[in-house]
Amino acid sequence: xxxxxxxxxxxxxxxxxxxxxxxxxxxxxxxxxxxxxxxxxxxxxxxxxxxxxxxxxxxxxxxxxxxxxxxxxxxxxxxxxxxxxxxxxxxxxxxxxxxxxxxxxxxxxxxxx
Amino acid sequence: xxxxxxxxxxxxxxxxxxxxxxxxxxxxxxxxxxxxxxxxxxxxxxxxxxxxxxxxxxxxxxxxxxxxxxxxxxxxxxxxxxxxxxxxxxxxxxxxxxxxxxxxxxxxxxx
Numbered sequence: 001x002x003x004x005x006x007x008x009x010x011x012x013x014x015x016x017x018x019x020x021x022x023x024x025x026x027x028x029x030x031x032x033x034x035x036x037x038x039x040x041x042x043x044x045x046x047x048x049x050x051x052x053x054x055x056x057x058x059x060x061x062x063x064x065x066x067x068x069x070x071x072x073x074x075x076x077x078x079x080x081x082x083x084x085x086x087x088x089x090x091x092x093x094x095x096x097x098x099x100x101x102x103x104x105x106x107x108x109x110x111x112x113x
Numbered sequence: 114x115x116x117x118x119x120x121x122x123x124x125x126x127x128x129x130x131x132x133x134x135x136x137x138x139x140x141x142x143x144x145x146x147x148x149x150x151x152x153x154x155x156x157x158x159x160x161x162x163x164x165x166x167x168x169x170x171x172x173x174x175x176x177x178x179x180x181x182x183x184x185x186x187x188x189x190x191x192x193x194x195x196x197x198x199x200x201x202x203x204x205x206x207x208x209x210x211x212x213x214x215x216x217x218x219x220x221x222x223x224x
Binding site for chain 2: 044099101103106
């Protein structure tokens with residue numbers, strides 16, 4: 001199993017600013033995943049982050065908007081850049097134990113005003 | 114990954130009634146997972162099914178994977194208020210670690 005500490009848990013940000021979300025895992029993991037969950041909606045994968053390589057982004061998400069860092073096997077950050085109200089959402093980091101269950105951080109509830 | 118259709122979107126039940134959510138795919142799935150997300154919480158893994166026709170039980174929860182591996186269901190017997198939340202199915206392609214989630218079924222239980 002893996003325990004993921006994600007912070008901040010929530011934030012209210014001004015449009016045009018950037019917010020960096022951090023996730024710390026209690027064990028070394030190969031892959032980390034970043035999801036966006038809009039209110040009342042499902043989880044949409046933003047990108048997959050492997051240590052030592054650039055993140056792989058899903059269709060509709062770009063590195064300039066959502067830069068990701070993965071400096072080691074226990075840590076990752078996602079930055080939401082140049083925010084607009086449309087970026088208001090819950091952002092979740094995740095990892096998987098092989099091809100079994102996924103573990104999630106507690107989520108970051110972002111409101112852009 | 115390939116999309117999965119999850120129905121119903123919402124379900125309101127009286128406490129003690131049963132509840133079922135369905136996940137359907139147009140193509141064969143390698144596996145299916147189920148997660149529960151409590152209001153204000155994050156998704157929590159419930160089960161993974163990989164075999165055709167597989168049935169697994171966890172107390173009042175019964176999970177099924179269809180014979181053709183194109184559909185799955187989660188059934189809760191005698192719902193309780195603690196069952197409130199959104200239930201998501203998810204799957205990953207063969208050889209892939211990325212999960213694709215269904216849209217979820219939001220369960221409300223009226224005491």
